[in-house]
Amino acid sequence: MTEAADVVVVGGGPVGAALALALADSGYAPVVLESRDPDVAAGDPRPLALSYGSRLILDRLGVWEGLEPATPIEGIHVSQRGGFGRVVLTAAEAGLPALGYVVHYARLHATLVQALTKRVPRSLNGARVTAVRPGDDAASVAFTLGGSEKTIAAKLVVVADGGTLENLIRVRQVDYRQAAVVTTVVSGMPHRNVAYERFTAGGPLAMLPCGERLALIWTMNSGRAQAFCELPADEFLVRLHEHFGDRLGAFTALGARSVFSLVFKFAREVVSLRTVLIGNAAQTLHPVAGQGFNLGLRDAWELAGEIVRAGRGALGGAAMLAAYRARRRSDRQGGMWFTDSLVRIFSNDIAPLRAARGIGLGLLGCFPPAKDFLVRRMTFGARG
Ligand SMILES: Cc1cc2nc3c(=O)[nH]c(=O)nc-3n(C[C@H](O)[C@H](O)[C@H](O)COP(=O)(O)OP(=O)(O)OC[C@H]3O[C@@H](n4cnc5c(N)ncnc54)[C@H](O)[C@@H]3O)c2cc1C
The missing domain is CATH 3.50.50.60 (FAD/NAD(P)-binding domain)
Structure with missing residues (x-):
């Protein structure tokens, strides 16, 4: 019926x-x-x-x-790896209580x-x-x-x-041939409620303030993502530091890693x-x-x-x-x-x-x- x-x-x-x-x-x-x-x-x-x-x-x-x-999120910091130029957006400048959450x-x-x-x-x-x-x-x-x-x-x-x-x-579907490795990390310096968006040749890397930690969404060629998830934690953190730069100091702890394919x-x-x-x-x-x-x-x-x-x-x-x-x-x-x-x-x-x-x-x-x-x-x- x-x-x-x-x-x-x-x-x-x-x-x-x-x-x-x-x-x-x-x-x-x-x-x-x-x-x-x-x-x-x-x-x-x-x-x-x-x-x-x-x-x-x-x-x-x-x-x-x-x-x-x-x-x-009280600020957003956008930069590119290996190149000049950056932009910082702030909630205070925008007249909002926060840019996001x-x-x-x-x-x-x-x-x-x-x-x-x-x-x-x-x-x-x-x-x-x-x-x-x-x-x-x-x-x-x-x-x-x-x-x-x-x-x-x-x-x-x-x-x-x-x-x-x-x-x-x-x-219609466009395959970027990219995947995101998602996890959380602890940084040497506090995040101060700033979200970071860093563009790299392999794809963008975002770090979002998440409690005391940072949530990481690291986009890379889909063929490399699984191998990155299987790297020993200390090696993963060193690679991340190299990729992200020194703004938050060295990364000291890593959560569980997962991969999402992106289309x-x-x-x-x-x-x-x-x-x-x-x-x-x-x-x-x-x-x-x-x-x-x-x-x-x-x-x-x-x-x-x-x-x-x-x-x-x-x-x-x-x-x-x-x-x-x-x-x-x-x-x-x-x-x-x-x-x-x-x-x-x-x-x-x-x-x-x-x-x-x-x-x-x-x-x-x-x-x-x-x-x-x-x-x-x-x-x-x-x-x-
Ligand atoms: C790594 C990653 C990070 C992201 N970060 C952000 C972000 O920072 N900000 C942002 O705005 N967005 C972000 N997104 C996107 C966001 O996750 C999606 O846009 C959002 O989840 C879409 O919600 P939805 O309800 O449309 O679909 P879904 O979350 O996919 O939910 C669909 C639901 O439909 C159900 N369903 C599926 N098929 C059937 C069926 N045949 N019968 C009955 N039920 C069915 C599923 O079980 C599911 O519950 C991110 C995505 C990824 C992958």
């Missing part, structure tokens, strides 16, 4: 969960279908830099308190799931979606739960599965009949600029607003979906372009380009309106 629902959310990851929470008190009673057990995400080691704008959204969703104490994916996910359990009664774990079929009057979702096959027909199906359902809407994947079209893609399902970005979740959270927030504005009669209809697509267009395209350009312009060792990058960083550092524009864009997106 096919059940009926107003809104079905495929995937209860951070973006799908945020959308369901935003709709929790709207009268639409979303159904969330999540394939994994909540405990599985508890092992995800990736750190997330949340923008100040994301903090405001999470606050409105009533979950920010559960994420405290998140580590504030660092939390772990696992903690964010657990906090959102806890809120879902209380506020979204139809949030089903262990529900693996096998097909989404867009349609004129309703889109249908086929899934398995507890060994049985089920179908729900909904006025609107929101796909927030992180991009695992293939062939739903045509997707840039995006849907050419984010809406179809009564179906919409948000978060990583719509665009999976390189983590270099820490934009993926922040952009996905804005997708969720703006979609919830559009659903409520449209009203029940227009839910999932062509006009509502077109309005959502138009609203998200510049933020989405800007986020994808910015991130992809950073990877392409900075991941090489061509001398003239290195010099041009140095000049660019130097100019950015001396031109406050440009710095202000960059910070606002990274904090609030294109509509900020």
Whole structure:
């Protein structure tokens, strides 16, 4: 038998969960279908830099308190290895309490799931979606739960599965042939709540303040990442010091290491009949600029607003979906372009380009309106 629902959310990851929470008190009673057990995400080691704008959204969703104490980012230091030029962005200059906050994916996910359990009664774990079929009057979702096959027909199906359902809407993929080694380190000098972004020929290296430690996201050629994870800890720390430079002194302790492969994947079209893609399902970005979740959270927030504005009669209809697509267009395209350009312009060792990058960083550092524009864009997106 096919059940009926107003809104079905495929995937209860951070973006799908945020959308369901935003709709929790709207009268639409979303159904969330999540394939994994909540405990599985508890092992995800990736750190997330949340923008100040994301903090405001999470606050409105009533979950920010559960994420405290998140580590504030009060400054961002950007430089390139083997080249001149650097830029420093500060919260004080931008007039913000913080440029962002660092939390772990696992903690964010657990906090959102806890809120879902209380506020979204139809949030089903262990529900693996096998097909989404867009349609004129309703889109249908086929899934398995507890060994049985089920179908729900909904006025609107929101796909927030992180991009695992293939062939739903045509997707373009760029393989950077890069992977990220993720871990935590202790530095000889305190981080003072500064995040470091260092561009190197092999790929960018980010250090985020995370409690007393630093969370490291070290991008490198995908063929080398696993071998780097298997290096003895002291050798890994020495290589890191050589790569990062002396700004934080020598590194003294290392956490567990994990590898993430990195691709840039995006849907050419984010809406179809009564179906919409948000978060990583719509665009999976390189983590270099820490934009993926922040952009996905804005997708969720703006979609919830559009659903409520449209009203029940227009839910999932062509006009509502077109309005959502138009609203998200510049933020989405800007986020994808910015991130992809950073990877392409900075991941090489061509001398003239290195010099041009140095000049660019130097100019950015001396031109406050440009710095202000960059910070606002990274904090609030294109509509900020
Ligand atoms: C190393 C690394 C560092 C990063 N750092 C940052 C950062 O600093 N800042 C930032 O903003 N972003 C960062 N990101 C990106 C961020 O992690 C993603 O953008 C974010 O997790 C996307 O959330 P999502 O909910 O769209 O997808 P996901 O987190 O992938 O969640 C998708 C959910 O859907 C479920 N699902 C999948 N398939 C099905 C199915 N068939 N049926 C039912 N459920 C299904 C999954 O189990 C999962 O729970 C980073 C990424 C990496 C890899």
